[in-house]
Amino acid sequence: MRQDPTATEDTWLARAKRLLALAETGQHFTTDPFDRGRYDEIAGMARAMLADLGRVPVSRIEGLIPPHAGGYATPSIDIRGAVIRNGSILLVRERSDAMWAMPGGFADIGSSPAENIEREVFEEAGLQVSARSLYALRHKVRHPYPADARDFYKLFFLCDPVAGTEPQPGAETSDAGYFAPDALPALSQVRNLEADIHAAFDAHRRAPSPAMFD
Structure with missing residues (x-):
């Protein structure tokens, strides 16, 4: 079950952390020296904001928050949402590979798991949903997904x-619709396996006690 939704992080703290994450991403990917200077300045401002909020020296912040491009590497987070209606599951067709998947994507810094998946379903299928329960948490390398140099949970x-609208594609998808478990289209294996979809139907039928999330 979901924890108290009112127990949210301080708004300015969340914004400063998000700003630093965006700046460090820019530092990692940019090849333009002028852009790097701008990202460096933004990162410095974000660290100063975090120092002010924590009432500590900036040096404490620099040691506390390692750069996203280095330091201790941690798994990336991929979130998928199973929306089941009348015995069929919602899938979207990805523009990048023309294959089908449950709506989802990388988790954004600053948003909870539920907020991330609810936003992804809306952006990719035009549906407003509410995350009900976590039915699986998998380490990608322990399951038969295609090999990936990155590490994922x-x-x-x-x-x-939460509304009776029909699905429609978004900016990153070319189609969206519901499919029966015995009539699945060609799946995007890097995003979801057939086993992930059947696990969703099993969880939907069993209505297990939900794990806490967020």
């Missing part, structure tokens, strides 16, 4: 529609 949520 994959979070799978059952989601309930």
Whole structure:
């Protein structure tokens, strides 16, 4: 079950952390020296904001928050949402590979797991949903997904529609619709396996006691 939704992080703290994450991402990917200077300045401002909020020297912040491009590497987070209606599951067709998957993507810094998947379903399928329960958390390398140089934890949520609208594709998808478990289209294996989808149907039928999330 979800924890108290009112127990949120301080707004300015969340913004400063998000600003620093964006700046460090820019520092990692840019090849333009002028852009690097701008990202360096933004990162410095974000660290100063965090220092002010914590009432500590900036040096404490620099030692506390390692750069995203270095330091101790941690797994990336991929979140998928299973929306089941009348015995069929919502899938979207990805523009990048023309294959089908449950809506989802990388988790954004500053948003909870539920907020991330609810936003992804809306952006990729045009549906407003509410994350009901976490039905699986998988380490990607321990399952038969295609090989990937990156390391991922994959979070799978059952989601309930909050409005009766029909799915429609978004900016990153070319189609969206519901499919029966015995009539699945060609799946994007890097995003989800057939086993992930059948696990969603099993969880939906069993209605297990939900794990706490967020």
